[in-house]
Amino acid sequence: MALNWRELLKSSPHELVISGPKHAKQVEDENGLNDIIFRIHSLNFMEVSKTSLNVLPMKIKELENLTALMLYDNKLEHLPKEIGLLKKLKTLDLSNNQITKLPKELSNLTELQSLNLINNKISELPDNLSNWSNLIVIKFSHNKFQQFPRGLCSPTFKQHLTEIHATDNEICDLPIDICHLSALRHLDLVNNKIQHVPGELADCTKIKTLALQGNPIKDVRLHKLAEKNPTKQIMQYIAKSCKRGGVIDEGRIIPSAKARKKNLSSSSDKSAKSAEDVQNDGDNGNNIETTTVVDINKQQPVEARKPEALHPTHSNKRNGTIKVGEIEIMAVQPDNWFIIEAESSVLNERNSCLYSEEFRIHG
Incomplete structure (x- = not known):
């Protein structure tokens, strides 16, 4: 109706x-x-x-x-x-x-x-x-x-x-x-x-x-x-x-600046050498430990790569410097990792001083 x-x-x-x-x-x-x-x-x-x-x-x-x-x-x-x-x-x-x-x-x-x-x-x-x-x-x-x-x-x-x-x-x-x-x-x-x-x-x-x-x-x-x-x-x-504070980088939590500094310090203490030792290693063809992969959950190194050093007499002499080491990534573990990387050290021929670039972190 x-x-x-x-x-x-x-x-x-x-x-x-x-x-x-x-x-x-x-x-x-x-x-x-x-x-x-x-x-x-x-x-x-x-x-x-x-x-x-x-x-x-x-x-x-x-x-x-x-x-x-x-x-x-x-x-x-x-x-x-x-x-x-x-x-x-x-x-x-x-x-x-x-x-x-x-x-x-x-x-x-x-x-x-x-x-x-x-x-x-x-x-x-x-x-x-x-x-x-x-x-x-x-x-x-x-x-x-x-x-x-x-x-x-x-x-x-x-x-x-x-x-x-x-x-x-x-x-x-x-x-x-x-x-x-x-x-x-x-x-x-x-x-x-x-x-x-x-x-x-x-x-x-x-x-x-x-x-x-x-x-x-x-x-x-x-x-x-x-x-x-x-x-x-x-x-x-x-x-x-479940983690609090949101999700960062597709589930991987980026370490704080303090944690990164601690990792850098720890890695430096274990692998640091004097300028003379580095030069000798380069001359003798010894390996130089330059890179560490760190598990961000355990904050412990899980694998170190030891790239083969280059001899100073090789054709790496540029602008008065001699290249004595380089980074090579051999293997990484999936998911929870980041790389602490150091630029190659160089030896200045004129002043016989060793220079090394600052560490950088890649994740």
Whole structure:
């Protein structure tokens, strides 16, 4: 049965539901929502679902008493900025539409508790989410997110945000700021592109459900746990084994300047020789130890290469200098390594002094 808009206006209802094939035809015949709807200021709950609605009129701002707006299963492609004027809105369901971008004014919904964006074409949330301090549940599964929304990881959400549903996106990583979500109980990240899980996730101690299946996690043990989905064991493993502070250089943690200095000093102490010893070694054709490969986890040399020295009488005499040694990489171990390299030492013929370039580190 078609809705009689004037009768509705007279009755001043608190709820209005427009859903299903019959109402869908009425919406199509009237080319959208009838203007009379926006004069029913008594409405607290309005549902327009399973219709051909493709435009939400700017007059939506007139329904200032709305606390719930259900617009799922339509053909909406965008929202008017006036939706941000619904100051009492607590529940907004936009699932199963064709929305590509959310208006920045959406962040003005200070009373919002539940937001459903499932199955759209959205790639990001509005920039400023500080007003969503009452948000409890957010669902943005089956969209185009390539990054986890960092705006959701601020202390603003530490008290109330308990559920995040983000399956079937293209999310590549999790921000370390996720540690602020101390009230989080459910985190669903199934079928994304996450390779590394930050140790900071372990600070979300109230998590009861953590779903990571279908992600190319590089940590083999964590990947196996994720596929089996035992949340308690996953959280324990993250707390014990996952690195904090983010991922650097595709999983290899670059040593601090202090650690590099220590390695250089250690290598220099073991291989240092006097100028006279180096010259004699060069004259006698002895090998000179010049390069060390260091395991960055154990901070210990794992292999030293001893390239064959060049004799001073060879054709390496240039600009008054004699080349007495050179670097040659013989072998390296994969993944966790970097090279401490010294430039070739040279002997100045005129002053008989030995010069050596500074060490450099390659990783």
